Amino acid sequence: MFRDARDYQILFLSLFLCLGLATRDWTLRPAVIGVAIATTLLTQTLLSLWCSYQAASVGATGELLLPVTLTTGTSSPRWQLIRENFSFNWRSPLISALGLSLLLRVDHWPTMALAAFVAIASKFWLKVDGKHCFNPANIGIIAALSFTHDAWVSPGQWGEEIWYALIFLGAGGMVLKRVGRWDTTAAFLGSYALLEAMRNLYLGWTWDVWLHRLSSGSLLLFALFMVTDPRSIPNARPARLIWALSIAGLTFVLRNYFYLSTAVFWALFLLSPLTIALDRLWQSDRFVWKVGTARNPVIG
Numbered sequence: 188m189f190r191d192a193r194d195y196q197i198l199f200l201s202l203f204l205c206l207g208l209a210t211r212d213w214t215l216r217p218a219v220i221g222v223a224i225a226t227t228l229l230t231q232t233l234l235s236l237w238c239s240y241q242a243a244s245v246g247a248t249g250e251l252l253l254p255v256t257l258t259t260g261t262s263s264p265r266w267q268l269i270r271e272n273f274s275f276n277w278r279s280p281l282i283s284a285l286g287l288s289l290l291l292r293v294d295h296w297p298t299m300a301l302a303a304f305v306a307i308a309s310k311f312w313l314k315v316d317g318k319h320c321f322n323p324a325n326i327g328i329i330a331a332l333s334f335t336h337d338a339w340v341s342p343g344q345w346g347e348e349i350w351y352a353l354i355f356l357g358a359g360g361m362v363l364k365r366v367g368r369w370d371t372t373a374a375f376l377g378s379y380a381l382l383e384a385m386r387n388l389y390l391g392w393t394w395d396v397w398l399h400r401l402s403s404g405s406l407l408l409f410a411l412f413m414v415t416d417p418r419s420i421p422n423a424r425p426a427r428l429i430w431a432l433s434i435a436g437l438t439f440v441l442r443n444y445f446y447l448s449t450a451v452f453w454a455l456f457l458l459s460p461l462t463i464a465l466d467r468l469w470q471s472d473r474f475v476w477k478v479g480t481a482r483n484p485v486i487g
Contacts, residue, residue, distance in 0.1 A: 193278040196412065200285035203408070207289070220288045222296045226303035227280035227287075234311045235275055279323070280307050286324035289408060294337035301335065302327035318466070318473065319419040321459045329456045332449065340405070340449045368415040370424055374431035376401075376410050382439040409451045421462050423469035430465060433458050 204220070283306045293299045306327030313320040331338035380401055387397040414420070414434060421427045434454045441450035 191278065193282060196282050197278065197285065200282065200289065200412065204285060204289055219293060219296050219299050220284075222299050223284040223287050223303045224281065226300045227284040227307050228277060230304050230307040231277070231280040232275060234308065238311065239274075279310070283307060283323045283327065286408075286412065287327055290324070290340055290405060291328050291331060292339050293331065293335075298331050298335045298338050302331040302338070305330040315463050318462075319416075320463070322413055322416050322419045322455060325413060325452055325455050325459075328449075328452050332452075340452065368417055368420070368427070371415045371420060371427045371431045372410050374428045375414055375435050378432050379435040379438060382435065386439075386443060406451060409455075414451075414455060417474035419459065419462065421465040421469065422473050423466070423471035426462075426465035426469040426471075430458065430461060433461065 208217075284303060287299065287302055287306065291299065291302055293302075304327075306323040309321050309326045310319055310323055313326075328338075328340060332340070380397075383397055383400055387394065414431065421430050434451075437454040437458060438450045441447045441453055447453060
């Protein structure tokens with residue numbers, strides 16, 4: 188139905204948000220959702236304009252152009268050059284806003300605005316060879332948790348009902364099929380489930396405890412829509428598998444030995460720079476969203 192896989196992400200994340208608001212007593216207010224969406228879109232617009240200004244100011248040789256002069260010698264107002272180079276990508280910031288709204292809880296709207304700003308700014312300012320160093324929503328969550336006192340992530344906010352898990356898996360599976368990153372989710376969930384099973388056996392717990400720990404809606408949202416972001420994970424399949432296994436292992440350690448309820452988010456944040464090294468070791472084509480043009484590529 189949709190040509191762009193991100194349209195499926197937007198649809199499903201929006202449905203999850205409506206489902207949560209309708210069936211869960213969340214502390215999240217609709218106004219905070221609006222702040223997240225407005226901040227991400229505004230930040231994307233301003234930074235895209237800045238990139239267009241930079242492109243209009245620098246010639247193909249890297250030399251700074253005069254305010255109204257092209258390297259060809261023809262005169263043209265600067266705003267025309269900016270408009271020609273401007274490309275606004277609304278899907279990526281909207282996905283980040285929905286992800287923040289689903290996972291992050293705040294008492295005051297400026298905290299959500301901070302998380303949303305950091306999420307989008309990281310795409311422009313924290314890049315190596317044109318690739319994101321961090322997942323936008325993830326680094327936004329980490330920024331809110333680290334620099335404010337009224338932000339938190341509740342791992343059990345979705346409950347552990349099996350029908351929630353089936354909905355998440357079904358919707359996430361459709362997106363992963365379009366993006367082609369199902370192997371990352373499978374490696375992460377499979378290895379994490381195995382580690383939890385080994386611990387469960389060692390402690391002599393019943394298997395309903397194991398199922399309870401794996402049925403968290405937040406964990407599934409993370410595995411299906413965050414750890415699979417094709418713009419911030421390794422390009423080659425072997426590298427993605429190693430990366431996913433590493434995140435699962437660190438998540439297990441942080442959750443069970445350091446008792447961090449936000450273990451998955453810290454694990455992804457700490458291991459995100461590993462993507463750069465893995466891409467150098469395993470060369471592969473970089474993922475590109477199938478929108479935009481060669482002249483005006485989509486940013487994000």
